[in-house]
Amino acid sequence: MKPASFIYARPTDWSDALKLLAEGARPGAGTQSLGPLLNLRLAQPDTIADLRHLPGYAGVAVDGGMVRIGAGTTHAAIEDGAVPGRVGEIMAAVARGIAYRPVRNRGTIGGSLAHADPAADWVAVLPALGATAVALGPKGERRIAAAEFVKGIFETALAADELLRFIEVPVQPAEARWGHWKFCRKVGEFSKATACVLALPGKPPRAVLAALDGPPMVIADASALMKDPAAEAARIVQGFPELAPWRRAIAETALRRAVAMAAA
Amino acid sequence: MSKIALSLTVNGEPRQLLAEPREQLADVLRRELMLTGTHVGCEHGVCGACTVEIDGAPARSCIAHAGSCDGASIRTIEGFGDDGVMAALREAFSREHALQCGYCTPGMLVTARDIVLRLPNADEARVREELAGNLCRCTGYRGIVRAVLSVLADRKNS
Numbered sequence: 019m020k021p022a023s024f025i026y027a028r029p030t031d032w033s034d035a036l037k038l039l040a041e042g043a044r045p046g047a048g049t050q051s052l053g054p055l056l057n058l059r060l061a062q063p064d065t066i067a068d069l070r071h072l073p074g075y076a077g078v079a080v081d082g083g084m085v086r087i088g089a090g091t092t093h094a095a096i097e098d099g100a101v102p103g104r105v106g107e108i109m110a111a112v113a114r115g116i117a118y119r120p121v122r123n124r125g126t127i128g129g130s131l132a133h134a135d136p137a138a139d140w141v142a143v144l145p146a147l148g149a150t151a152v153a154l155g156p157k158g159e160r161r162i163a164a165a166e167f168v169k170g171i172f173e174t175a176l177a178a179d180e181l182l183r184f185i186e187v188p189v190q191p192a193e194a195r196w197g198h199w200k201f202c203r204k205v206g207e208f209s210k211a212t213a214c215v216l217a218l219p220g221k222p223p224r225a226v227l228a229a230l231d232g233p234p235m236v237i238a239d240a241s242a243l244m245k246d247p248a249a250e251a252a253r254i255v256q257g258f259p260e261l262a263p264w265r266r267a268i269a270e271t272a273l274r275r276a277v278a279m280a281a282a
Numbered sequence: 283m284s285k286i287a288l289s290l291t292v293n294g295e296p297r298q299l300l301a302e303p304r305e306q307l308a309d310v311l312r313r314e315l316m317l318t319g320t321h322v323g324c325e326h327g328v329c330g331a332c333t334v335e336i337d338g339a340p341a342r343s344c345i346a347h348a349g350s351c352d353g354a355s356i357r358t359i360e361g362f363g364d365d366g367v368m369a370a371l372r373e374a375f376s377r378e379h380a381l382q383c384g385y386c387t388p389g390m391l392v393t394a395r396d397i398v399l400r401l402p403n404a405d406e407a408r409v410r411e412e413l414a415g416n417l418c419r420c421t422g423y424r425g426i427v428r429a430v431l432s433v434l435a436d437r438k439n440s
Contacts, residue, residue, distance in 0.1 A: 019325060026286060026303035026349035046347070053306070053345025054326035068350050094339070118415025119396065120333050120340040205414035 021056035025065040029072060032183075036156055038067040040179045045069055047090055047129030050121045051138075069181065076126070078102075083189045086152075089128020089182045097122060105147060105190040112143050112198060118206045128182040134168045137208040140185075141168050142228030143198065145236045146214040149187045155180035165236040193219050197279030199272045200229070211265065213272035215240060215280040225276070227269060230258060247277040288352045292317070293361030301348040308332045308343035311358060319359035319388045323417070330416030333389035334358045340396045359388035367395050370436065374429035382420030390416045394430045398437065406431060 027043060029035035039045060044063035046052050047070060055061035069075055075090030078100045085101055097113035099106060116122055116130075116139050130140045131151065144151075144164035151167045153160045153176055162175045164185075169175060176182060195217040200209040209229040217223040225240035235254070237243065243250040251273035255266040285300040292315060299314045306325075311317045311334070323331035325344045332344040335357035343356075362368035371394050374380070381387045390413070397404055397412045404412065409430050410423070418426060 020309070021304040021306075023302070023304050026347065028349065028352070046350075049345055049347060049350070050327060050342070053342075053347070056304070057306070057325045057345065066347075068347070070350055117327070118330070119412060120330065120342050120393065120415060121327055123339040123341050124336075124346060205411050 019057050019059060022059055022062045024056075024063050026068065027065055028068045032072060032154060035067055035069060035072060035181060036154070036179065038065065039181060040156070041065070043067040045132070045181050047075075047126040047132075048092065048124040049129075050117070050125035051130065051133045051135060080189070085187045085189060087127060087185045087187065089132075089184060090126045091128070093117075093122035093125050093127065093130075094119065096127065101187070103189055104192050104194050105187055108147070108190070108194070108196045108198075109143070109187070112139055115139065115200070116206075121206075127185055131164075131167065131185065132174055132176060132182045134170075134172050134174045135208070136168075136171055136232065136234070137210075137212070137229040139200070139209070139212070142200075142209075142212040142226050142234050143214055144185060144187070145234055146216050146224055146226040147187050147190075148216075148224065149185055151175075151182055152184035152186060153177075153180040154183040159183065161186075165238075168233045170232050190216075191218065195280045197276035197281070199275040199279065201268045201272060211268040211272040213269070213276035215244070215276045217244065217280045223280070225273070227254065227273060230269070231260060243273065244277055244281065247274045251277075286349055286352075288348060290351060290353075291355040293357055303349055305348045306344050307334070307336070307346045307348050307351050307356070310348045311343060311356070317358045317360050321385055321388055323385070328415075328417070329386070330389040330393060331386050333392045333416065335392060340392050359391060362391070362395070365395075367398055367433070370433045371395060371398070371429065374432050375426070378425040378429040378432065380421060380425040380429040381418075386416055386418045386420075390418065390426060394426075394433075397430055398433050402434065402437065404434060409434075 043065040046066045077088045079086045093113045093116045101109050149164040151162045197215040200212040212228040215225045222239040225237040226234050228234035251270045255270045290297050301310045311320050321331040323329035327342045327345045334343045
Protein backbone atom coordinates (compact mmCIF):
# COMPACT_ATOMS: atom_id res chain seq x y z
CA MET A 19 0.00 0.00 0.00
CA LYS A 20 0.95 3.67 -0.17
CA PRO A 21 1.03 6.03 2.83
CA ALA A 22 -1.80 8.43 3.57
CA SER A 23 -0.91 12.02 2.74
CA PHE A 24 1.42 13.86 5.09
CA ILE A 25 3.60 16.95 5.02
CA TYR A 26 7.31 16.23 4.71
CA ALA A 27 9.53 18.63 6.68
CA ARG A 28 13.31 18.62 6.77
CA PRO A 29 14.50 20.72 9.73
CA THR A 30 17.86 22.39 9.18
CA ASP A 31 18.88 22.67 12.84
CA TRP A 32 17.90 21.19 16.20
CA SER A 33 15.76 24.11 17.36
CA ASP A 34 13.84 23.89 14.09
CA ALA A 35 13.32 20.16 14.75
CA LEU A 36 12.03 20.82 18.28
CA LYS A 37 9.67 23.47 16.94
CA LEU A 38 8.22 20.97 14.47
CA LEU A 39 7.76 18.44 17.29
CA ALA A 40 6.01 21.05 19.43
CA GLU A 41 3.61 21.58 16.50
CA GLY A 42 2.80 17.86 16.53
CA ALA A 43 5.17 16.49 13.89
CA ARG A 44 6.18 12.84 14.11
CA PRO A 45 10.01 12.51 14.07
CA GLY A 46 11.52 10.18 11.48
CA ALA A 47 15.09 8.87 11.30
CA GLY A 48 15.98 5.95 9.01
CA THR A 49 12.23 5.14 8.75
CA GLN A 50 12.90 1.41 8.54
CA SER A 51 10.14 0.83 11.10
CA LEU A 52 8.08 3.98 10.50
CA GLY A 53 8.16 3.49 6.69
CA PRO A 54 6.34 0.13 6.85
CA LEU A 55 3.82 1.54 9.35
CA LEU A 56 3.15 4.44 6.97
CA ASN A 57 2.83 2.15 3.96
CA LEU A 58 0.40 -0.06 5.89
CA ARG A 59 -1.41 3.11 7.09
CA LEU A 60 -1.06 1.97 10.69
CA ALA A 61 0.62 5.36 11.24
CA GLN A 62 -1.02 8.42 9.67
CA PRO A 63 0.83 11.49 10.96
CA ASP A 64 0.02 14.95 9.60
CA THR A 65 3.69 15.91 9.39
CA ILE A 66 6.97 14.02 9.44
CA ALA A 67 10.07 15.84 10.69
CA ASP A 68 12.99 14.12 8.94
CA LEU A 69 15.90 14.15 11.41
CA ARG A 70 18.35 12.29 9.14
CA HIS A 71 20.07 15.38 7.80
CA LEU A 72 20.60 17.23 11.07
CA PRO A 73 24.21 18.10 11.94
CA GLY A 74 25.82 15.62 14.34
CA TYR A 75 22.85 13.25 14.32
CA ALA A 76 25.14 10.35 13.41
CA GLY A 77 28.61 9.74 14.81
CA VAL A 78 30.46 8.25 17.76
CA ALA A 79 32.68 9.98 20.34
CA VAL A 80 34.47 8.51 23.36
CA ASP A 81 34.65 10.72 26.43
CA GLY A 82 36.34 9.19 29.45
CA GLY A 83 34.52 6.00 30.34
CA MET A 84 31.54 6.73 28.10
CA VAL A 85 30.84 6.18 24.40
CA ARG A 86 28.42 8.80 23.09
CA ILE A 87 26.57 7.54 20.03
CA GLY A 88 24.53 9.93 17.93
CA ALA A 89 20.95 8.63 17.79
CA GLY A 90 21.13 8.77 13.98
CA THR A 91 24.06 6.34 13.79
CA THR A 92 23.08 3.43 11.54
CA HIS A 93 23.12 -0.21 12.55
CA ALA A 94 25.49 -0.81 9.60
CA ALA A 95 28.01 1.73 10.96
CA ILE A 96 27.93 -0.07 14.32
CA GLU A 97 28.23 -3.44 12.56
CA ASP A 98 31.30 -2.11 10.73
CA GLY A 99 33.02 -1.07 13.97
CA ALA A 100 32.03 2.58 14.58
CA VAL A 101 31.98 1.92 18.34
CA PRO A 102 35.48 1.17 19.65
CA GLY A 103 36.65 -1.36 22.24
CA ARG A 104 34.98 -4.32 23.91
CA VAL A 105 31.54 -2.71 23.99
CA GLY A 106 31.97 -2.02 20.27
CA GLU A 107 32.61 -5.74 19.66
CA ILE A 108 29.44 -6.60 21.56
CA MET A 109 27.39 -3.99 19.72
CA ALA A 110 28.80 -4.93 16.29
CA ALA A 111 27.68 -8.53 16.79
CA VAL A 112 24.21 -7.36 17.85
CA ALA A 113 23.97 -4.97 14.89
CA ARG A 114 24.83 -7.71 12.39
CA GLY A 115 21.75 -9.60 13.57
CA ILE A 116 19.31 -6.73 12.98
CA ALA A 117 17.02 -7.27 9.98
CA TYR A 118 19.04 -7.18 6.72
CA ARG A 119 22.02 -5.17 5.52
CA PRO A 120 19.99 -2.82 3.25
CA VAL A 121 17.77 -2.09 6.29
CA ARG A 122 20.80 -1.63 8.54
CA ASN A 123 22.25 0.87 6.06
CA ARG A 124 19.41 3.29 6.87
CA GLY A 125 17.95 2.16 10.19
CA THR A 126 19.37 3.94 13.24
CA ILE A 127 20.02 2.97 16.85
CA GLY A 128 18.04 5.93 18.16
CA GLY A 129 15.15 5.46 15.78
CA SER A 130 14.88 1.83 16.78
CA LEU A 131 15.00 2.56 20.52
CA ALA A 132 12.49 5.43 20.27
CA HIS A 133 10.17 3.28 18.15
CA ALA A 134 10.15 0.86 21.14
CA ASP A 135 9.05 -2.31 19.40
CA PRO A 136 9.32 -4.90 22.21
CA ALA A 137 11.02 -7.34 19.80
CA ALA A 138 13.69 -4.86 18.64
CA ASP A 139 17.33 -5.61 19.41
CA TRP A 140 18.53 -2.35 20.98
CA VAL A 141 15.46 -2.30 23.24
CA ALA A 142 16.86 -5.47 24.84
CA VAL A 143 20.58 -4.85 24.56
CA LEU A 144 20.99 -1.22 25.71
CA PRO A 145 19.53 -1.80 29.21
CA ALA A 146 21.85 -4.80 29.60
CA LEU A 147 24.84 -2.63 28.70
CA GLY A 148 23.83 -0.04 31.30
CA ALA A 149 23.24 2.60 28.62
CA THR A 150 21.60 6.00 29.04
CA ALA A 151 19.30 7.73 26.56
CA VAL A 152 19.90 11.47 26.16
CA ALA A 153 16.72 13.30 25.19
CA LEU A 154 16.69 16.81 23.73
CA GLY A 155 13.74 19.04 24.54
CA PRO A 156 12.87 22.72 24.83
CA LYS A 157 14.66 22.88 28.21
CA GLY A 158 17.80 21.16 26.96
CA GLU A 159 19.10 17.65 27.49
CA ARG A 160 17.54 15.08 29.82
CA ARG A 161 19.13 11.76 30.69
CA ILE A 162 17.05 8.60 31.04
CA ALA A 163 18.46 5.18 31.98
CA ALA A 164 17.90 2.76 29.09
CA ALA A 165 16.39 0.38 31.67
CA GLU A 166 13.65 3.00 32.28
CA PHE A 167 13.27 4.20 28.70
CA VAL A 168 10.84 1.75 27.13
CA LYS A 169 7.53 1.86 29.00
CA GLY A 170 5.38 -0.43 26.89
CA ILE A 171 4.65 -1.48 23.34
CA PHE A 172 5.69 1.52 21.16
CA GLU A 173 5.73 3.62 24.35
CA THR A 174 8.76 5.43 25.80
CA ALA A 175 9.75 7.89 28.51
CA LEU A 176 10.16 10.65 25.88
CA ALA A 177 7.79 13.59 26.22
CA ALA A 178 5.88 14.66 23.11
CA ASP A 179 8.19 17.65 22.63
CA GLU A 180 11.42 15.68 23.11
CA LEU A 181 13.53 13.72 20.67
CA LEU A 182 16.24 11.16 21.24
CA ARG A 183 19.61 12.81 20.61
CA PHE A 184 22.30 10.43 21.92
CA ILE A 185 22.80 6.99 23.41
CA GLU A 186 25.57 6.79 26.00
CA VAL A 187 27.11 3.40 26.63
CA PRO A 188 29.74 2.75 29.31
CA VAL A 189 33.10 1.53 28.03
CA GLN A 190 33.48 -2.15 29.00
CA PRO A 191 36.67 -3.86 30.17
CA ALA A 192 38.20 -6.51 27.91
CA GLU A 193 37.12 -9.17 30.45
CA ALA A 194 33.43 -8.29 30.10
CA ARG A 195 31.48 -11.47 29.38
CA TRP A 196 28.47 -11.17 27.12
CA GLY A 197 25.66 -13.53 26.21
CA HIS A 198 22.89 -12.67 23.76
CA TRP A 199 20.34 -15.08 22.36
CA LYS A 200 17.28 -14.41 20.27
CA PHE A 201 14.83 -16.74 18.65
CA CYS A 202 14.22 -16.11 14.96
CA ARG A 203 12.98 -18.88 12.67
CA LYS A 204 14.51 -16.97 9.76
CA VAL A 205 17.53 -14.66 9.70
CA GLY A 206 16.41 -11.06 10.07
CA GLU A 207 12.84 -11.57 11.22
CA PHE A 208 11.52 -10.10 14.46
CA SER A 209 12.65 -11.97 17.57
CA LYS A 210 10.17 -14.20 19.37
CA ALA A 211 12.25 -14.13 22.58
CA THR A 212 15.48 -12.28 23.41
CA ALA A 213 17.76 -12.57 26.41
CA CYS A 214 21.09 -10.92 27.19
CA VAL A 215 23.55 -11.17 30.05
CA LEU A 216 26.49 -8.90 30.86
CA ALA A 217 28.95 -10.17 33.47
CA LEU A 218 31.68 -7.78 34.66
CA PRO A 219 34.48 -8.59 37.08
CA GLY A 220 33.66 -7.43 40.63
CA LYS A 221 30.09 -6.40 39.82
CA PRO A 222 26.75 -8.23 39.91
CA PRO A 223 25.84 -9.62 36.48
CA ARG A 224 22.96 -7.90 34.70
CA ALA A 225 20.37 -9.63 32.54
CA VAL A 226 17.47 -8.61 30.30
CA LEU A 227 14.56 -10.63 28.98
CA ALA A 228 12.80 -9.01 26.03
CA ALA A 229 10.43 -9.53 23.09
CA LEU A 230 7.65 -9.78 25.67
CA ASP A 231 4.23 -8.12 25.31
CA GLY A 232 5.53 -5.04 27.11
CA PRO A 233 8.76 -3.40 28.17
CA PRO A 234 11.89 -5.53 28.62
CA MET A 235 12.43 -7.13 32.02
CA VAL A 236 15.70 -5.83 33.45
CA ILE A 237 17.35 -7.95 36.14
CA ALA A 238 19.83 -5.60 37.80
CA ASP A 239 21.43 -8.40 39.84
CA ALA A 240 21.32 -11.67 37.93
CA SER A 241 23.62 -13.57 40.32
CA ALA A 242 20.95 -16.19 41.03
CA LEU A 243 20.41 -16.70 37.28
CA MET A 244 24.12 -17.21 36.70
CA LYS A 245 24.36 -19.66 39.61
CA ASP A 246 21.39 -21.87 38.73
CA PRO A 247 20.22 -20.92 35.22
CA ALA A 248 17.73 -23.78 34.79
CA ALA A 249 15.76 -23.19 38.00
CA GLU A 250 15.96 -19.41 37.88
CA ALA A 251 14.99 -19.10 34.19
CA ALA A 252 11.97 -21.33 34.87
CA ARG A 253 11.02 -19.13 37.85
CA ILE A 254 11.43 -15.87 35.87
CA VAL A 255 9.17 -16.86 32.98
CA GLN A 256 6.40 -17.88 35.42
CA GLY A 257 6.08 -14.16 36.02
CA PHE A 258 4.55 -13.84 32.53
CA PRO A 259 1.36 -15.95 32.71
CA GLU A 260 -0.16 -13.84 29.90
CA LEU A 261 2.31 -15.29 27.38
CA ALA A 262 1.35 -18.42 25.46
CA PRO A 263 3.15 -21.53 26.81
CA TRP A 264 5.38 -21.77 23.71
CA ARG A 265 6.55 -18.19 24.22
CA ARG A 266 7.32 -18.83 27.89
CA ALA A 267 9.24 -21.92 26.81
CA ILE A 268 11.47 -20.11 24.31
CA ALA A 269 11.94 -17.15 26.69
CA GLU A 270 13.20 -19.63 29.30
CA THR A 271 15.53 -21.23 26.77
CA ALA A 272 16.78 -17.82 25.60
CA LEU A 273 17.71 -16.94 29.19
CA ARG A 274 19.54 -20.23 29.69
CA ARG A 275 21.44 -19.89 26.42
CA ALA A 276 22.44 -16.27 27.07
CA VAL A 277 23.79 -17.30 30.47
CA ALA A 278 25.68 -20.21 28.92
CA MET A 279 27.28 -17.83 26.37
CA ALA A 280 28.29 -15.35 29.06
CA ALA A 281 29.69 -18.17 31.23
CA ALA A 282 31.58 -19.88 28.40
CA MET B 283 -1.32 18.22 -1.71
CA SER B 284 1.44 20.33 -3.17
CA LYS B 285 4.43 18.51 -4.54
CA ILE B 286 8.02 18.76 -3.33
CA ALA B 287 11.00 19.33 -5.60
CA LEU B 288 13.76 16.73 -5.59
CA SER B 289 17.31 16.90 -6.92
CA LEU B 290 18.67 13.41 -7.36
CA THR B 291 21.61 11.94 -9.19
CA VAL B 292 20.20 8.80 -10.76
CA ASN B 293 22.57 6.38 -12.47
CA GLY B 294 25.07 9.21 -12.83
CA GLU B 295 22.65 11.75 -14.35
CA PRO B 296 21.38 14.79 -12.40
CA ARG B 297 17.57 14.73 -12.33
CA GLN B 298 15.10 17.32 -11.09
CA LEU B 299 11.67 15.95 -10.27
CA LEU B 300 8.51 16.50 -8.33
CA ALA B 301 7.06 14.04 -5.85
CA GLU B 302 4.16 13.89 -3.46
CA PRO B 303 5.46 14.30 0.12
CA ARG B 304 4.12 10.86 1.07
CA GLU B 305 5.91 9.04 -1.74
CA GLN B 306 8.68 6.51 -1.32
CA LEU B 307 11.74 6.49 -3.57
CA ALA B 308 10.66 3.33 -5.44
CA ASP B 309 7.44 4.93 -6.67
CA VAL B 310 9.23 8.04 -7.92
CA LEU B 311 11.90 6.02 -9.73
CA ARG B 312 9.28 3.90 -11.45
CA ARG B 313 6.69 6.55 -12.30
CA GLU B 314 8.72 9.70 -12.95
CA LEU B 315 11.83 8.12 -14.47
CA MET B 316 10.33 4.89 -15.87
CA LEU B 317 13.12 2.94 -14.18
CA THR B 318 10.89 -0.09 -13.81
CA GLY B 319 13.74 -2.48 -13.08
CA THR B 320 13.21 -1.51 -9.44
CA HIS B 321 10.43 -3.88 -8.42
CA VAL B 322 7.93 -3.25 -5.67
CA GLY B 323 6.92 -6.33 -3.72
CA CYS B 324 5.96 -6.30 -0.06
CA GLU B 325 6.30 -2.53 0.48
CA HIS B 326 7.45 -3.03 4.04
CA GLY B 327 11.12 -3.83 3.71
CA VAL B 328 10.97 -7.62 3.93
CA CYS B 329 11.12 -8.98 0.36
CA GLY B 330 14.10 -7.02 -1.00
CA ALA B 331 12.77 -6.67 -4.57
CA CYS B 332 13.08 -2.85 -4.44
CA THR B 333 16.72 -2.82 -3.25
CA VAL B 334 18.77 -0.06 -4.93
CA GLU B 335 21.96 1.77 -3.98
CA ILE B 336 21.50 5.06 -2.14
CA ASP B 337 24.77 6.98 -1.77
CA GLY B 338 26.69 3.80 -2.52
CA ALA B 339 24.97 1.50 -0.02
CA PRO B 340 22.12 -0.94 -0.72
CA ALA B 341 18.79 0.22 0.70
CA ARG B 342 15.09 -0.50 0.44
CA SER B 343 13.58 2.05 -1.93
CA CYS B 344 10.05 1.15 -0.72
CA ILE B 345 10.75 2.51 2.78
CA ALA B 346 13.14 5.35 1.92
CA HIS B 347 11.12 8.54 1.57
CA ALA B 348 11.62 10.33 -1.70
CA GLY B 349 11.86 13.60 0.23
CA SER B 350 14.57 12.21 2.47
CA CYS B 351 16.55 11.22 -0.63
CA ASP B 352 16.70 14.81 -1.93
CA GLY B 353 20.37 15.43 -2.75
CA ALA B 354 21.24 11.73 -2.78
CA SER B 355 22.88 9.64 -5.47
CA ILE B 356 20.79 6.65 -6.53
CA ARG B 357 21.88 3.67 -8.58
CA THR B 358 19.19 1.33 -9.86
CA ILE B 359 19.66 -1.98 -11.66
CA GLU B 360 19.63 -0.05 -14.96
CA GLY B 361 22.76 1.82 -13.79
CA PHE B 362 25.07 -1.19 -13.57
CA GLY B 363 25.53 -1.75 -17.29
CA ASP B 364 29.24 -0.98 -17.24
CA ASP B 365 30.02 -2.49 -13.84
CA GLY B 366 32.43 -5.44 -13.96
CA VAL B 367 31.19 -7.16 -10.79
CA MET B 368 27.60 -6.91 -11.97
CA ALA B 369 28.58 -8.30 -15.38
CA ALA B 370 30.15 -11.32 -13.66
CA LEU B 371 27.05 -11.75 -11.48
CA ARG B 372 24.70 -11.50 -14.48
CA GLU B 373 26.63 -14.22 -16.29
CA ALA B 374 26.75 -16.41 -13.16
CA PHE B 375 23.00 -15.95 -12.50
CA SER B 376 22.26 -17.01 -16.06
CA ARG B 377 24.63 -19.99 -15.97
CA GLU B 378 23.48 -21.26 -12.56
CA HIS B 379 19.72 -20.81 -13.25
CA ALA B 380 19.56 -18.26 -10.43
CA LEU B 381 16.33 -16.77 -11.74
CA GLN B 382 13.06 -17.92 -13.19
CA CYS B 383 10.34 -15.26 -13.18
CA GLY B 384 12.89 -12.51 -12.53
CA TYR B 385 10.84 -10.48 -10.09
CA CYS B 386 13.41 -10.71 -7.27
CA THR B 387 16.42 -10.50 -9.60
CA PRO B 388 17.19 -6.73 -9.60
CA GLY B 389 17.19 -6.61 -5.80
CA MET B 390 18.98 -9.93 -5.60
CA LEU B 391 21.76 -8.63 -7.89
CA VAL B 392 22.22 -5.37 -5.93
CA THR B 393 22.50 -7.40 -2.71
CA ALA B 394 24.78 -9.98 -4.34
CA ARG B 395 27.14 -7.26 -5.56
CA ASP B 396 27.31 -5.84 -2.03
CA ILE B 397 28.19 -9.31 -0.67
CA VAL B 398 30.94 -9.78 -3.25
CA LEU B 399 32.51 -6.37 -2.58
CA ARG B 400 32.01 -6.11 1.19
CA LEU B 401 32.60 -9.75 2.19
CA PRO B 402 35.21 -11.20 -0.19
CA ASN B 403 35.79 -14.17 2.16
CA ALA B 404 32.12 -15.07 2.65
CA ASP B 405 31.41 -18.81 2.76
CA GLU B 406 28.11 -20.46 1.84
CA ALA B 407 26.60 -19.94 5.32
CA ARG B 408 27.43 -16.24 5.24
CA VAL B 409 26.12 -15.81 1.70
CA ARG B 410 22.84 -17.40 2.77
CA GLU B 411 22.68 -15.17 5.86
CA GLU B 412 23.28 -12.05 3.75
CA LEU B 413 20.70 -13.11 1.15
CA ALA B 414 18.04 -13.65 3.84
CA GLY B 415 16.57 -10.22 3.10
CA ASN B 416 15.82 -11.03 -0.55
CA LEU B 417 12.95 -13.42 -1.12
CA CYS B 418 12.78 -15.64 -4.22
CA ARG B 419 9.68 -17.74 -4.79
CA CYS B 420 10.96 -19.64 -7.85
CA THR B 421 14.44 -21.00 -7.45
CA GLY B 422 14.75 -22.30 -3.90
CA TYR B 423 17.91 -20.17 -3.67
CA ARG B 424 20.40 -22.95 -4.58
CA GLY B 425 21.24 -21.44 -7.95
CA ILE B 426 21.48 -17.93 -6.49
CA VAL B 427 23.87 -19.07 -3.75
CA ARG B 428 25.96 -21.00 -6.30
CA ALA B 429 26.12 -17.95 -8.56
CA VAL B 430 27.31 -15.63 -5.78
CA LEU B 431 29.84 -18.19 -4.52
CA SER B 432 31.21 -18.70 -8.04
CA VAL B 433 31.81 -14.95 -8.49
CA LEU B 434 33.49 -14.79 -5.06
CA ALA B 435 35.73 -17.75 -6.01
CA ASP B 436 36.61 -16.27 -9.42
CA ARG B 437 37.65 -12.99 -7.83
CA LYS B 438 39.83 -14.79 -5.29
CA ASN B 439 41.54 -16.81 -8.02
CA SER B 440 42.15 -13.88 -10.35
